[in-house]
Amino acid sequence: MNKALGIDIGGTKISYALVDNNGEIKSEIKKVATPRTKEEIIKVLKDAILEYENEIEFVAIATAGAVNNENTKVIGSTANLPSGYKDIDFQSLSSKKVFIENDANAAAWAEYRIGASRNCKNSVMLTLGTGVGGGIILNGKLLKGKSGAAGEMHFMMSRKQERKCTCGAYDCFEAYASGNGLKQTAIEIFEDETITTYDVIEKATKNDKKAILTLKTWQNDIALGVLGLNNIFDADCFVLSGSMEKFVDAEEIENFVNSKTVTTPTKIYHAKAGNYAGMIGAVVLANELL
Amino acid sequence: MNKALGIDIGGTKISYALVDNNGEIKSEIKKVATPRTKEEIIKVLKDAILEYENEIEFVAIATAGAVNNENTKVIGSTANLPSGYKDIDFQSLSSKKVFIENDANAAAWAEYRIGASRNCKNSVMLTLGTGVGGGIILNGKLLKGKSGAAGEMHFMMSRKQERKCTCGAYDCFEAYASGNGLKQTAIEIFEDETITTYDVIEKATKNDKKAILTLKTWQNDIALGVLGLNNIFDADCFVLSGSMEKFVDAEEIENFVNSKTVTTPTKIYHAKAGNYAGMIGAVVLANELL
Structure with missing residues (x-):
């Protein structure tokens, strides 16, 4: 009975499985579409926990949204989850200890312990999806900040209010480096409001010059x-x-960064911990901290 | 004999004084123009140490340039100091323990222990001078990074190579937020290559619109x-x-940042630890770490 239940709560789906302390998945991975109300989410979580509660030492949840420094509560808003989500008392859902961490932080921890950044005591993970997530590990510890919200990749790439970010500010890194950012860059380069990320990738494989320029511009923004x-x-x-x-x-x-940095050269790796890095990292981290 | 000799080595001058463990200066502050060769700098330091060596427990030096994680050696280049500076073996200069730390980091530590950021376990100090220095304290510890060079405020404020930075890259925060940045912004707004920072301040006191716009633009860049x-x-x-x-x-x-941040509200303070924060912080930090 040294297994934990790992749960990943995203805006689209909730996934869960038994995970051992080494980060290995030890059961089928089950998936449920994320319900639209807080109450229904609680029901999904309770059912998942009930299913495995007798076999586990603790529950570890990777969740969208910032998590407090005590790893007990979601703080701040999570646009893809229902309002009220942050009021969930996760510990009340199980008789076993329940640990929660932000999904990007948890995934960064999985990379640090079993993935691409193993042995990198100072590492930054950037999750390039629809948005951009960030998980920062410094001196072997997750950067959480005063309230747990640290690691948001909303630093400004322009002083001139060129592109509005989903956060309400302008020109955040996320607004350029994300999938949405790639799409916006494509719209500017193709001068076509209807172009999609998929179109860009498709056209680039056919050596379309504008598509290649779009991808290069996007990658250069990430590099900056x-x-x-x-x-x-x-x-x-x-x-x-x-x-x-x-x-x-x-x-x-990596070559660009190392040619310009004023600190010391770094390494850039692709992630290795897989699609379930969030739930894996939550379990491995909880096992270390609980 | 619980006093230390605090030394501040800058590009213009070397200052030193006895400092106690509470960060109080306990002697006259002596100043010497920074010599142009490594050998002459060593001589100034040896003479200063010889003067006080019998009265002190240790020597604590705040220096321009990044300092390694063992607090023994300057790493990387320091534009305002002679080449070879980084080869100095500081410990060899005294029979007492010699501790060194980057001057911005040391000053940030002084603010954290006796100045404006007292009790702020997560704080960022920005030194707005000719350039911009940074000292970052996270969870009550200095952020040093893998080699000691962390805290460089060279993140990009534009994607378009608008303004070259002294570091060789373009559009670093330092190139906008520094005194040099203010001057450059003034040159753009006044369309006058000869305008100085002093002119801008002078004109602003007389309500000159362009001078006020220059200062506002500069402050807005800092706020971003x-x-x-x-x-x-x-x-x-x-x-x-x-x-x-x-x-x-x-x-x-502070109002601008707190109206836009996606984490949680913060505070912005003016520094309080004074002109000798570097040597004071070096002594206080050394006293904690040695």
Whole structure:
């Protein structure tokens, strides 16, 4: 009975499975579409926990949204989850200890313990998806900040209010480096409001010049952000993860960053811990902290 | 004999004085113009140490340039100091223990222990001078990074290569938020290559519209940088120090940042630890770490 139930709560689906302390998945991975109300989410979680409660030592949840420094509560808003989500008392859902951590932080921890950034005591993970997530590990510890909300990749890439970000500010790194950012860059380059990320990828495989320029511009924006972060953190490595990372050339970014950094050279890796890095990282981290 | 000799080595001058463990200066502060060769710098340091060696427990040096994680050696280049500076073996200069730390980091520590950021376990100090220095304290510890070079405020404020930075990259925060940045912004707004920072301050006191716009633009650039840093760090507070900080309205920056941040509200303070924060912070930090 040294297994935990790992749960990943995202805006689209909730996934869960038994995970051991080494981060290995030990059961079928079950998936449920994320319900639209707080009450229904609680029911999904209770059912999942009930199913495995007798076999486990603890429950570890990777969730969208910032998590407090006590790993008990979601703080702040999570746009893809129903209002009221942050009021859930996760501990009340189980007689076993319940541990929660932000999904990007948890995934960064999985990369640090069993994935691409193993042995990188100072590493930054960037999750390039629809948005951009961030998980920062410094001196072998997750950067949480005063309330747990640290690691948001909303630093400004322009002073001129060129592109509105989903957060309400302008020109955040996320607004350029994300999948949405790639789409916006494509709209500007193709001068076509209807173009999609899929179109860009498709056209690039056919050597379309504008599509290649779009991807290069997008990758250059990511590289500029990584350069700034390496100057701030002097990191051992960066890990690129998420649905968009396969369209990025990590070596090109590494060469660019290392040619410009004022700190010391770093490494850029593609993520290795897989699609369930969130639930795996939550279990491994909880096992270390509980 | 619980006093230390605190030494501050800058590009212009070397200052030193006896400092106690509470950060109080206990002797006259002596100053020497920084010599242009490594050998002459060593001689100044040896003479200073010889003068006080019998009265002290240790020597603590705040120096320009990044310092390794063992607090023994300067790493990387320091533009304002002679080549070879980084080869100095500081420990060889005294029979007492010699501790060194980067001057911005040391000053940030002084603010944290006896100055503006007291009790802020997560704080970022920005030294607005000719350039911009940074000292970052996370969870009550200095952020050093893998080699000691962390805290460089060279993250990009533009994607378009608009302004070259002294570091060789383009559009670093330093290139906008520094005194040099203010001058460059003034040159753009006045369309006058000869205008100086002094002119801008002088004209602003006479309500010159372009001078006021220059200062506002400069302050807005600083605020954008602080916003990004607060999203990364979720900091308890920021401390603004250096020769230029008196031209900044901390309250306006705080209001701007807190209206836009995706983490949680922060505080912006003016520095309090004074002109000798570097040597004071080096002594206080050394006393804690040695």
